[in-house]
Amino acid sequence: MTNLETLDLSSNRISGGIPSGLCQGTTTRLKELYLQNNWFTSPIPPTLSNCSQLVSLDLSFNYLTGKIPSTFRYLSKLQDLIIWFNELEGEIPQELMYIQPLQNLILDFNYYSR
Numbered sequence: 001m002t003n004l005e006t007l008d009l010s011s012n013r014i015s016g017g018i019p020s021g022l023c024q025g026t027t028t029r030l031k032e033l034y035l036q037n038n039w040f041t042s043p044i045p046p047t048l049s050n051c052s053q054l055v056s057l058d059l060s061f062n063y064l065t066g067k068i069p070s071t072f073r074y075l076s077k078l079q080d081l082i083i084w085f086n087e088l089e090g091e092i093p094q095e096l097m098y099i100q101p102l103q104n105l106i107l108d109f110n111y112y113s114r
Contacts, residue, residue, distance in 0.1 A: 002028060002029065003029055004028075004029065004030055005029050005030060005031045005032065006031065006032040006034075007030060007032070007033050007034070008032070008034040009034065009035055009038070010034045010035060010036045010037050010038070010058070011037040011038070012038055013038060013039055014035075014038040014039060014040065015038070015039040015040070015041065016039075016040065016041065016042065017040065017041070017042030017043075017045070018035060018040055018042065018044065018045055018048070018059075018064075019045075020045040020047045021047070022045070022047070022051070023047055023048055023049075023050040023051035024047065024050065028050065028051055028052070028053065029053055030051050030053060030054060031053050031054060031055045031056070031077075032054070032055060032056045033048075033051065033054060033056070033057050033058070034056075034058045035058065035059050035062070036058045036059060036060040036061050036062070036082070037060070037061040037062075038061075038062055039062065039063060040059070040062040040063060040064055041062075041063045041064070041065065042064065042065065043064065043065055043066030043067070044059065044064055044066065044067075044068060044069055044083075045069075046071045048069070048072070048075075049069060049071035049072055049073075049074045049075060051075065052074065052075070052076070052077070053077060054075050054078050055077055055078060055079050055080070055101075056078075056079060056082075057075070057078060057080065057081055057082070057083075058080070058082040058083075059082070059083045059086070060082050060083055060084045060086070060106070061084075061085045061086075062085075062086050063086065063087055064083070064086040064087060064088055065086075065087050065088065065089070066088065066089070066090075067088060067089065067090040067091075067093070068083065068088060068092065068093050068096070069093075070093040070095045071095075072093065072095065072096060072099070073093070073095035073096065073098045073099060075099060076099065076100070076101075077101060078099050078101065078102055079101050079102060079103045079104065080102075080103065080104040081099075081102060081104070081105050081106070081107075082104065082106045083106070083107055083110070084106045084107060084108045084109050084110070085108075085109045086109075086110050087110065087111060088107075088110040088111065088112065089110070089111040089113065090112065090113060091112065091113055092112055
């Protein structure tokens with residue numbers, strides 16, 4: 001799927017983990033990834049940071065656990081990061097401030113410590 005620019009699998013009751021190979025390789029052209037409103041139950045795979053062309057990422061309304069990967073700082077084109085209504089915990093990574101084009105950051109309804 002190296003030419004795919006938009007992947008929308010929202011509202012499908014997909015369970016398990018987000019596949020770590022989703023953004024495998026350096027030739028991915030994926031710009032929009034919508035996985036909201038499913039039953040994903042694992043941590044967010046840090047390999048999503050390999051999706052270097054991502055402009056919009058929505059992982060909201062799942063059961064994701066763990067922390068937001070600090071490697072998201074390498075998503076240098078990201079404008080929308082939406083991860084609300086999950087079970088994420090810990091601190092919000094300060095590395096997110098390095099994403100210059102970021103316009104929408106929605107992280108509410110999780111279990112962050114600060």
